[in-house]
Amino acid sequence: MSTGKEAKASKSSKTVLIIGIVLILVAVAAIAICIHIMNGGNDNTEPVGNLVIDESNLEDAASTLDQMVQDGMFEVKMNSTWHFPDGKSASSNAYLANVANNNAPIYFEVILDDGTVAYKSTVIPVGSQIKTIKLDKALANGSYSAVCQYHLLNDDGSEISSFGVNIDLEIGQ
Numbered sequence: 001m002s003t004g005k006e007a008k009a010s011k012s013s014k015t016v017l018i019i020g021i022v023l024i025l026v027a028v029a030a031i032a033i034c035i036h037i038m039n040g041g042n043d044n045t046e047p048v049g050n051l052v053i054d055e056s057n058l059e060d061a062a063s064t065l066d067q068m069v070q071d072g073m074f075e076v077k078m079n080s081t082w083h084f085p086d087g088k089s090a091s092s093n094a095y096l097a098n099v100a101n102n103n104a105p106i107y108f109e110v111i112l113d114d115g116t117v118a119y120k121s122t123v124i125p126v127g128s129q130i131k132t133i134k135l136d137k138a139l140a141n142g143s144y145s146a147v148c149q150y151h152l153l154n155d156d157g158s159e160i161s162s163f164g165v166n167i168d169l170e171i172g173q
Helices: 002-038 055-072
Strands: 046-048 051-053 076-078 081-084 096-098 106-112 117-120 142-153 159-171
Antiparallel strands (some): 046 051
16 A cells, blocks of 8 residues: 555656646746747847847847746655645645755745645755645645645745645545
8 A cells, every 4th residue: 555655656746847847848938939029020129127138139138038947947846645634733744855956945835725825834955855744724624725836045035936736635534
């Protein structure tokens, strides 16, 4: 029975990794489309944040935007169904890691479908993990759908990027 749980956890980890990669590809595609539209015969320069893009600096701008995407990418390792013996106790299986090949610390929030933040982690350094998760908000027995919203942080604590992954909370089941 333990092997089945490990296989399911492995499959969940792979699913999270695939979702992360898809989100990254969508971000890169969006940037490429923006650059293409800005280069599509428009002779006016258009500001993009603090970056002005025109034909003379298109390659530099693309490189800068690519670096911004690279800086905002990160990977986490987790399982997607968390079991709690009751609404006030720590999970028996919740696991989350900020993998060693990331460049910055992260934190995460568990947000229920109604918008309630059920848990907010401490900052998780690169290469560290959390194995003991006790919800900040006690929940009644039952099944809950939630989003685990990850935040990648700069050295000063400001957010570089974020993304969310759907998870299930099983309380008392």
